[in-house]
Structures are given as structure tokens and as C-alpha cells.
Amino acid sequence: MENERIDQIIDKHQSEASSLIQVLLEIQSENHWLPKEALERVSEKLQVPLTRVQHIVTFYKAFSLVPKGRHEIHICVGTACHVRGATRVLDNVQDLLGIKSGETDLDLKFSLETVNCVGCCALGPVMDVDGKIYGNMAPSKTADVIKNYE
Amino acid sequence: MREILLQIDGKEVKAREGMTVLEAARSAGISIPTLCHHEKLEPYGGCRICIVEVEVRGGTQIVVSCVYPVEQNLVVRTRSEKIDRIRKMILELLLAHAPDAFALQDLAKEYGADKDRFEKEASFCIHCGLCVRYCAEVKKKNAVGFVDRGTRREISFIPEIASKECWNCKECFPLCPTEALQAAFVLTKALYSPPHPGPEPRG
Numbered sequence: 462m463e464n465e466r467i468d469q470i471i472d473k474h475q476s477e478a479s480s481l482i483q484v485l486l487e488i489q490s491e492n493h494w495l496p497k498e499a500l501e502r503v504s505e506k507l508q509v510p511l512t513r514v515q516h517i518v519t520f521y522k523a524f525s526l527v528p529k530g531r532h533e534i535h536i537c538v539g540t541a542c543h544v545r546g547a548t549r550v551l552d553n554v555q556d557l558l559g560i561k562s563g564e565t566d567l568d569l570k571f572s573l574e575t576v577n578c579v580g581c582c583a584l585g586p587v588m589d590v591d592g593k594i595y596g597n598m599a600p601s602k603t604a605d606v607i608k609n610y611e
Numbered sequence: 612m613r614e615i616l617l618q619i620d621g622k623e624v625k626a627r628e629g630m631t632v633l634e635a636a637r638s639a640g641i642s643i644p645t646l647c648h649h650e651k652l653e654p655y656g657g658c659r660i661c662i663v664e665v666e667v668r669g670g671t672q673i674v675v676s677c678v679y680p681v682e683q684n685l686v687v688r689t690r691s692e693k694i695d696r697i698r699k700m701i702l703e704l705l706l707a708h709a710p711d712a713f714a715l716q717d718l719a720k721e722y723g724a725d726k727d728r729f730e731k732e733a734s735f736c737i738h739c740g741l742c743v744r745y746c747a748e749v750k751k752k753n754a755v756g757f758v759d760r761g762t763r764r765e766i767s768f769i770p771e772i773a774s775k776e777c778w779n780c781k782e783c784f785p786l787c788p789t790e791a792l793q794a795a796f797v798l799t800k801a802l803y804s805p806p807h808p809g810p811e812p813r814g
Contacts, residue, residue, distance in 0.1 A: 510747065510753030510756070511756075512743070512746075512756025512757075513756065515756055516758060519758040519760070520759070
């Protein structure tokens with residue numbers, strides 16, 4: 462991510478130190494992760510010590526300090542989805558992408574993550590790609606969903 | 612500044628408004644054990660070892676004396692069976708992290724805490740925040756900070772700042788009750804390679 466874009470985001474928030482989390486969230490959502498240079502830039506521009514920035518980005522799960530793929534796949538393994546076979550869906554997706562949960566593939570296309578509930582248990586097993594929910598998943602259906610994403 | 616009268620361990624103590632119970636007790640020569648307290652730093656309330664019993668509105672409460680402000684006619688007990696029991700538990704939990712820390716061992720002796728009660732999870736840091744707060748509040752360098760959260764929380768130096776500032780300061784070293792800080796510093800130093808080749812730090 463270019464410094465100019467980071468500066469734009471910071472300017473949008475009037476360089477307010479209290480907007481730190483908002484700024485970081487915006488960088489995260491555009492860039493999918495927070496490179497060290499971005500943190501340093503934010504720290505400098507908002508006059509917030511780097512230790513503080515580091516504390517916050519390691520505290521919240523929404524932030525990532527390692528590169529993430531363009532598309533984020535969340536597979537629910539909460540109780541309702543689990544009893545309806547989420548593990549098999551997860552195994553299948555892992556095989557398809559060749560990555561384990563918590564990992565990102567080499568061409569930065571997908572990141573895979575398990576979650577514990579997305580709040581629509583009646584649709585279980587649930588898979589969520591970039592916020593779009595796919596309900597009633599089955600191992601046979603995952604390939605059809607994944608091929609829609611580039 | 613208004614004067615406040617309160618009672619600590621049966622002794623009448625005069626305090627100024629805005630003082631904490633800990634400060635009032637110490638000014639009267641009553642000792643309360645602390646691990647995360649430092650005169651130059653803002654109260655933190657991190658270690659919980661300074662808990663005391665106070666009587667407010669007819670009931671007793673357990674409060675953290677280093678952050679609890681004095682009140683008129685407050686009745687404070689710094690040692691009681693309950694307080695000792697809680698302090699012993701806190702110590703045992705801290706000792707699971709830093710079993711060999713002298714500061715903890717001294718207190719453990721006093722409160723009869725058993726350092727082997729809980730399974731060791733030797734991280735050596737008890738999260739008192741002294742180094743982090745000293746660097747931020749007194750030195751204003753912010754070379755060291757906390758990262759992560761919950762059971763994985765730990766202190767971490769920022770190598771770029773530490774390589775410039777820490778070498779001639781190291782004032783946080785003696786503050787650390789467990790010596791975890793020194794270890795973190797040595798680790799950072801070992802892992803850090805400056806971006807441009809420059810003169811090696813002396814030492």
C-alpha cells in the first residue's frame with residue numbers, strides 16, 4: 462500500500478489520535494493486512510507511540526500483521542454447524558485450497574479462517590466469503606462457491 | 612486542599628484530597644505490599660497485591676489501594692484473614708509465571724504462598740507494566756510496550772527505537788521485579804540487525 466493512500470485515510474480523520482483504530486481498520490480493509498511501514502506511518506502522523514499502535518493491532522483480531530489473501534473465507538465450526546458437518550466442509554476447503562485454517566495461499570488469493578458462530582445457525586454448516594454467507598454447505602458444494610472468486 | 616481523616620488499621624490518618632489509600636497508608640508508616648506501584652508513575656492497579664478491605668456504607672469491600680481515593684471517615688484494614696488469603700493466591704498465581712523472582716519470593720515467605728501450587732508457565736513477566744509505563748511516562752521514549760492479549764500478552768521492545776535510546780538509559784532494568792525485561796532486551800538485541808550497516812554498539 463502506498464504512503465499517499467495511507468495519508469489520505471489519515472487526513473480523512475483529521476489526523477486525530479483518537480481515530481487510530483478507525484484509520485487502522487480502513488487500511489486493513491483496503492490492504493487486507495497491516496505492513497510495518499504502514500504502522501510506522503500511522504504512528505508518526507497521528508502522534509501515537511509505535512508501542513501503542515503495536516499493542517492495539519496485536520490486541521484486536523480484526524487486524525493482521527501478516528499478509529492476507531484478497532478473499533477471506535470463514536468457515537463456521539460453532540456447535541450448530543459442527544453437528545451438521547462443518548468439519549467435513551472445512552477439510553474439503555483445505556484440500557481444495559491447499560492451505561490450513563489460519564493460513565494464506567501463495568498467490569494471496571484466499572485466506573482461510575475458522576470462526577465459532579456467524580449468527581445464522583439455522584443455515585448451518587455456514588461458510589462466509591468476504592462477508593457473503595453461503596448456507597447449507599456440503600463438501601460437494603464448496604468448489605462451486607470458491608470458483609466464483611478471482 | 613481539603614484534609615481528610617480516615618482510619619487505617621485502627622490508626623487515625625490525615626490525608627489530602629485526591630490521595631490514594633496506599634499513599635495515605637505509606638505516609639502514616641503503614642506498609643502495604645506492591646509490585647506494580649512506582650512513585651513517579653500514574654497508579655496502574657495491575658498486580659492487585661495491594662488490595663485492602665474498606666468499610667463503605669455499612670459493608671466491607673475489597674479494593675485496590677493504589678488506585679482507590681481516600682474518603683472521609685473511611686475505615687481501612689490492610690491485613691485480615693481474607694486479605695492475606697487473597698494475597699497468597701495472587702502470589703501463587705504470579706509465581707507460576709516467575710518462580711525465581713526475589714520480589715515474589717520475599718512476599719511469598721510472608722504470606723505463606725507455595726510457589727509450586729500451580730503448574731509453571733514460566734513467562735517470567737508478571738505484567739506489572741513498570742518498564743512500559745516508565746518508558747512512556749518518565750522517559751517519553753516508548754521503546755517498550757505490551758503486545759497481544761490475555762494469556763499471550765508480553766512485553767516487546769521496538770528494535771528501531773531501542774537501538775537508539777536504550778543503550779544509554781536502561782533505567783527500567785532495575786524496576787523489573789522478575790528480570791523478564793532484561794531477557795526481552797537481550798532477545799531484541801540478538802534478533803535486531805540494523806537496516807544500514809553502522810557502527811556496532813559498544814559493550
